Amino acid sequence: MNDPVDVLIIGAGASGAAVAWSLAETRMHIxxxxxxxxMKPAEYPSTGRDWEARFYGDYSPSPxxxxxxxxxPINEDNSPIKVVNFNGVGGSTVMYTAHFPRLHPSDxxxxxxxxxxxxxxxxxxxxxxxxxxxxxxxxxxxxxxxPASPPTNPPMPPLPLGRSGVRLAKAMNKLGWHWWPSDTxxxxxxYEGRARCINLGHxxxxxxxxxxxxxxxxxxPAALRAGVELRTHCRVREILxxxxxxxxxxxxxxxxxxxxxxPAHVVVVACNGIGTPRLLLNSVSGxxxxxxxxxxxxxxxxxxxxxxxxxxxxxxxxxxxxxxPPTCLWSKEFYETDKSRGFVRGYAFQFGRGIGPVMEAxxxxxxxxxxxxxxxxxxxxxxxxxxLGLAAICEDLPxxxxxxxxxxxxxxxxxxPAPKVDYTIGENTAKxxxxxxxxxxxxxxxxxxxxxxxxxxxxxxxxxxLGTARMGTDPERSVVNEWGRSHDVKNLFIVDGSxxxxxxxxxxxxxxxxxxxxxxxxxxxxxxxLFD
Amino acid sequence: MPEQESLTPRQRQDLRTIAxxxxxxSSEYRVPGxxxxxxxxxxLRTLGRDTGPVAEALDDLARLAGMPLADLDEAQxxxxxxxxxxxxxxxxxxxxxxxxxxxxxxxxxxxxxxLELRPPFPKGYTLEQGDWSLLDQxxxxxxxxxxxx
Ligand SMILES: Cc1cc2nc3c(=O)[nH]c(=O)nc-3n(C[C@H](O)[C@H](O)[C@H](O)COP(=O)(O)OP(=O)(O)OC[C@H]3O[C@@H](n4cnc5c(N)ncnc54)[C@H](O)[C@@H]3O)c2cc1C
Ligand code: SF4
Numbered sequence: 001m002n003d004p005v006d007v008l009i010i011g012a013g014a015s016g017a018a019v020a021w022s023l024a025e026t027r028m029h030i031x032x033x034x035x036x037x038x039m040k041p042a043e044y045p046s047t048g049r050d051w052e053a054r055f056y057g058d059y060s061p062s063p064x065x066x067x068x069x070x071x072x073p074i075n076e077d078n079s080p081i082k083v084v085n086f087n088g089v090g091g092s093t094v095m096y097t098a099h100f101p102r103l104h105p106s107d108x109x110x111x112x113x114x115x116x117x118x119x120x121x122x123x124x125x126x127x128x129x130x131x132x133x134x135x136x137x138x139x140x141x142x143x144x145x146x147p148a149s150p151p152t153n154p155p156m157p158p159l160p161l162g163r164s165g166v167r168l169a170k171a172m173n174k175l176g177w178h179w180w181p182s183d184t185x186x187x188x189x190x191y192e193g194r195a196r197c198i199n200l201g202h203x204x205x206x207x208x209x210x211x212x213x214x215x216x217x218x219x220x221p222a223a224l225r226a227g228v229e230l231r232t233h234c235r236v237r238e239i240l241x242x243x244x245x246x247x248x249x250x251x252x253x254x255x256x257x258x259x260x261x262x263p264a265h266v267v268v269v270a271c272n273g274i275g276t277p278r279l280l281l282n283s284v285s286g287x288x289x290x291x292x293x294x295x296x297x298x299x300x301x302x303x304x305x306x307x308x309x310x311x312x313x314x315x316x317x318x319x320x321x322x323x324x325p326p327t328c329l330w331s332k333e334f335y336e337t338d339k340s341r342g343f344v345r346g347y348a349f350q351f352g353r354g355i356g357p358v359m360e361a362x363x364x365x366x367x368x369x370x371x372x373x374x375x376x377x378x379x380x381x382x383x384x385x386x387x388l389g390l391a392a393i394c395e396d397l398p399x400x401x402x403x404x405x406x407x408x409x410x411x412x413x414x415x416x417p418a419p420k421v422d423y424t425i426g427e428n429t430a431k432x433x434x435x436x437x438x439x440x441x442x443x444x445x446x447x448x449x450x451x452x453x454x455x456x457x458x459x460x461x462x463x464x465x466l467g468t469a470r471m472g473t474d475p476e477r478s479v480v481n482e483w484g485r486s487h488d489v490k491n492l493f494i495v496d497g498s499x500x501x502x503x504x505x506x507x508x509x510x511x512x513x514x515x516x517x518x519x520x521x522x523x524x525x526x527x528x529x530l531f532d
Numbered sequence: 533m534p535e536q537e538s539l540t541p542r543q544r545q546d547l548r549t550i551a552x553x554x555x556x557x558s559s560e561y562r563v564p565g566x567x568x569x570x571x572x573x574x575x576l577r578t579l580g581r582d583t584g585p586v587a588e589a590l591d592d593l594a595r596l597a598g599m600p601l602a603d604l605d606e607a608q609x610x611x612x613x614x615x616x617x618x619x620x621x622x623x624x625x626x627x628x629x630x631x632x633x634x635x636x637x638x639x640x641x642x643x644x645x646x647l648e649l650r651p652p653f654p655k656g657y658t659l660e661q662g663d664w665s666l667l668d669q670x671x672x673x674x675x676x677x678x679x680x681x
Contacts, residue, residue: 160659323659324659336677
């Protein structure tokens with residue numbers, strides 16, 4: 001048997017890394033178990049001539065397509081949006097696009113302000129110091145002073161506007177609509193050992209330059225230096241409990257596939273909005289027959305994705321295309337509720353820069369705009385390098401029928417039941433998507449784009465995995481309390497996107513990590529009576 | 533035998549024919565067709581995990597054609613290709629993607645497109661700053677952040 005540890009963290013992604021680093025100063029024995037391994041940047045796609053092709057294979061964001069040994073399968077047949085993630089040290093930040101907005105203050109008060117869903121038990125101000133700490137640790141590039149976003153103070157200047165940004169900014173100015181350079185975790189200067197971005201343009205399937213802040217190159221080196229232990233290729237099957245109903249440790253399969261028991265005094269789950277409910281639902285015992293921490297019955301329920309309406313068109317001059325990070329500008333023009341639009345809550349626009357030749361060819365052929373035969377060449381030259389795009393990222397409201405359960409048949413390579421996702425787009429969100437498409441079209445037309453196409457929702461757009469172990473003060477209506485501790489199991493904490501009460505209309509990682517730092521801070525403050 | 537060489541001779545023959553129908557050579561743009569020897573060799577060498585669906589797509593094509601695709605007359609070939617494209621599902625999409633991803637990394641094709649013959653890393657690219665005064669209009673506009681209380 002392994003020696004007991006003080007704190008056992010499951011998952012080494014965005015939130016697991018942040019919580020490990022923050023708790024390290026306690027000098028407790030902290031161990032993180034991660035099912036994937038360390039990444040090798042020298043092998044990342046942008047180092048080879050097949051850089052675009054690998055996006056469809058071993059660097060696909062979809063775990064079902066990628067199907068590495070470290071991945072687990074997901075039954076997502078009953079969802080119009082497919083899950084994308086990454087399993088390894090750094091978690092999904094290895095693959096994320098590094099767009100780094102924060103939830104707005106109003107996002108924490110949706111019931112009070114708009115009469116829908118529930119208010120969060122915490123507010124923006126509670127998280128503000130942790131947002132700032134996280135910006136420093138991840139290394140954020142951006143411009144302070146956005147009149148439509150919470151105040152920030154990014155340590156690095158924003159990414160250049162580039163040709164795509166200028167064209168889109170002019171269009172937004174013509175329409176009189178808000179825009180601002182996006183906060184991103186792409187380093188625009190050398191930053192704490194990270195090299196600056198050199199515009200490889202292929203950030204999503206991992207950054208070979210090390211300019212994009214994935215947590216394997218930000219939090220983890222600092223956490224390891226501070227004494228945290230990270231064990232890779234260890235897949236946790238279940239969390240065990242003792243006769244007092246407290247978590248006693250976990251059963252996991254080590255790198256050789258051997259079953260191990262790891263005892264722990266505190267267990268912190270950081271497996272993301274799909275992996276966390278899966279693990280809790282797999283942790284069944286006589287005392288917890290419906291899964292651990294699930295007396296409310298809400299583990300796995302209220303899954304929120306952020307459906308995306310993506311629009312793109314073509315302009316008569318080259319755009320930045322694949323020669324720049326995809327992050328560019330955002331707009332919060334339609335972010336806050338305006339009931340005259342026919343829906344409550346809102347969406348942000350996220351503007352892109354363009355894509356490379358293989359993706360252009362594959363996507364345009366599939367859309368039927370790139371012909372076969374002699375005309376192929378002429379048409380391709382009109383499309384390639386001239387794409388301008390944007391996406392409306394829509395707030396998803398929590399609905400219990402959108403859920404993660406265990407698939408009765410599908411299992412991972414260790415025989416552990418796999419998650420099953422059932423999800424439909426809600427009525428309010430559907431109206432928001434329509435609105436986003438109409439406004440997005442206006443933007444592209446104002447930018448002089450023609451041949452406008454729509455992907456709605458983005459099929460492989462399930463990158464934000466939220467709400468499946470929500471936070472709240474009422475144990476009957478939530479899974480964890482206002483500082484991340486399970487209502488049912490007093491030494492069990494959840495720190496990933498599962499704890500979101502509502503989704504906001506922006507990418508969530510900055511908020512996920514701020515919450516992880518906040519929960520760690522609460523644990524440190526309450527060490528003497530953590531289990532009361 | 534390595535996985536990528538598992539297409540049968542007949543499948544390879546049809547792959548070459550359908551690739552030429554997708555992207556024929558062009559003297560105007562000074563590019564080879566997708567049936568070019570080097571591009572076909574690249575496809576076969578790197579087929580890897582796509583071998584299964586590509587073989588499935590080629591078998592589907594063979595069923596639709598009833599004989600080697602190249603032996604059909606042009607009108608019949610076009611009709612088969614049209615049906616294949618509309619009803620071939622995920623396997624056909626994989627075959628088409630595999631042809632495109634190898635074609636659009638060929639040196640001659642990239643040169644014709646004015647693109648550099650190299651991976652993005654380590655040289656990268658330059659991104660121009662652009663005109664930041666465009667932001668003045670937004671800065672002069674209203675505060676839009678909604679109060680939470
Ligand atoms: C293609 C893509 C683009 C994205 N772009 C953006 C963006 O621009 N901006 C943004 O804010 N967000 C973006 N995201 C989302 C972002 O990556 C996630 O929000 C964030 O990483 C979630 O953090 P997390 O800690 O909840 O989970 P993750 O980072 O997913 O980490 C979970 C970790 O837990 C491990 N794990 C799971 N189960 C087990 C188990 N049983 N045993 C051991 N280990 C386990 C996994 O292997 C993984 O490493 C993107 C994601 C993807 C995939
Ligand atoms: S564009 Fe910048 S951040 Fe993105 S992969 Fe290239 S170097 Fe990394």
